[in-house]
Amino acid sequence: MFTAKTAIVLLILIGMSNGQDKILLNDLRIDAKQNGLFLTLRSSLPLKIENITGWVNEDWFYMTVHQAQGDTAELRSTQLIHPILAIENTNADESTQLALRIKGNIENYEFYLSDDEQTIIIALYYPAETVVAFLDQNESIIISRYKLNSRLRSVFYLTGGALTISGVISGDGSEGGNTELTLGLIILTGTYLYDLLTR
Numbered sequence: 001m002f003t004a005k006t007a008i009v010l011l012i013l014i015g016m017s018n019g020q021d022k023i024l025l026n027d028l029r030i031d032a033k034q035n036g037l038f039l040t041l042r043s044s045l046p047l048k049i050e051n052i053t054g055w056v057n058e059d060w061f062y063m064t065v066h067q068a069q070g071d072t073a074e075l076r077s078t079q080l081i082h083p084i085l086a087i088e089n090t091n092a093d094e095s096t097q098l099a100l101r102i103k104g105n106i107e108n109y110e111f112y113l114s115d116d117e118q119t120i121i122i123a124l125y126y127p128a129e130t131v132v133a134f135l136d137q138n139e140s141i142i143i144s145r146y147k148l149n150s151r152l153r154s155v156f157y158l159t160g161g162a163l164t165i166s167g168v169i170s171g172d173g174s175e176g177g178n179t180e181l182t183l184g185l186i187i188l189t190g191t192y193l194y195d196l197l198t199r
Helices: 002-021 072-076 128-146 150-170 179-197
Strands: 023-032 036-043 052-057 060-066 068-070 084-091 095-102 108-113 119-125
Touching: 023 072, 023 095, 036 095, 052 108, 060 068, 060 119, 068 084, 072 084, 150 179
Parallel strands: 023 068, 068 095
Antiparallel strands: 023 036, 036 119, 052 060, 060 095, 084 095, 108 119
């Protein structure tokens, strides 16, 4: 009878310890950056970096974490941020796989562990040409915001021209400063330079 009780207690303790060793992945956060995506995945217990693998297949990124399970309902309910189109989680006996469908190409990826080893940081990088095209597009948008529209540009040129002509006509040849001429030339020059720089 003593051995039966001891065996039952040992089985219960082993079951409890196995349950505690099960790592649960349950919180995913997505941050979109200009050069790629940064994912933060929290776990219930510390992880080992050698238990994390990943690969890219067309428009999907896959990550497998060995000796862990994913909270499928929680992970699939993560708020999607462009360019992520879908999140899937599949659990197996000894691992879990997280799959993200992404609009666009991922050229490279890296995994990092936080100091407490309970947070995986996944850096997904776009191809270099995608980043350059994105930066060029943003630069042209910024420049276009500061361009003078045609009506305002015409007003500045007409005002500057009118003041310049008025200053030349009203000039009496004296050494005193001609305010209209000076102001007209400043407006014309400033408008021309601004227009040239934002073209």
